[in-house]
Amino acid sequence: MTPPVLYWISGSPPSWRVMLALTLKGIPFTSKRLDHGAGENKQPAYLALNPKGQVPTLVDGDVVIRESLAVLAWLDRAYLHRPIWGADAGQAAQIWQDVMLMEGDLRPAVTVTAQSLLRGMPLPDAERDALLVGVDALSKTLETQHFLGGGTPMANDIWLYPALHWIARGVVKSGAAPLPIARLTEDRPALAAWMARIAALPGVAETYPPHWR
Structure with missing residues (x-):
């Protein structure tokens, strides 16, 4: 299976949350670091994924998730091993x-x-x-x-x-x-x-x- 792709900016706490969740759950992912100073998060290709130009954005197949807590919740439903929202x-x-x-x-x-x-x-x-x-x-x-x-x-x-x-x-x-x-x-x-x-x-x-x- 193609691993999920994480778009992120260095120093963004919401981006770091998602990276930590992927790491703790042991989910391999493709890293797409955006250069905020160069405005890469405001380019048309990225805005097509995240109209607000914010990070993080996780793309897994046809699924695109834009808010960090939504990503964490989705990861726990899509990848059932090593839960991060509790065992019950x-x-x-x-x-x-x-x-x-x-x-x-x-x-x-x-x-x-x-x-x-x-x-x-x-x-x-x-x-x-x-x-x-x-x-x-x-x-x-x-x-x-x-x-x-x-x-x-x-x-x-x-x-x-x-x-x-x-x-x-x-x-x-x-x-x-x-x-x-x-x-x-x-x-x-x-x-x-x-x-x-x-x-x-x-x-x-x-x-x-x-x-x-």
Whole structure:
């Protein structure tokens, strides 16, 4: 069978989510990295696949999926081995609840924090506080289990891992981040251990954004 094709941009957390899902599920795929600076995601050929010019886009045969969470859900139905949305209905509900809370409550804070750091702009107190509250709650969960999904990484882990790395990239680029943000993992041993466990999984290192290395 022809492997699925992933269109992505280096440093895009949604792209990284899908790459992690493919890697953790052991699905071979063809990588199509787009050059954002050169506007490759706005060229007619790509816009025919994704009219918004966004990433990621996954193409598997006649199937084209454009939103990262939709891709993760589809992968779990199309490739049944190594589930990432739970082994049963109860676990699936819990993981979906976690992910939707992250999308609604944590994503705005993550986005503003990362972009503020990368652009050298002041970080609004509201977003900083929302981020710290959210991360504290997740770290507390990780004090009693290896992954947010339980014994193995699931979609909630896949959502969070690129998000925290995006902030870490902003810290590096800013050179002078506010201490509570700069020490997100250092001050939370359970979160730091979780990051290390995911980083050590087979194939995960190869998903790290190339231009961040």
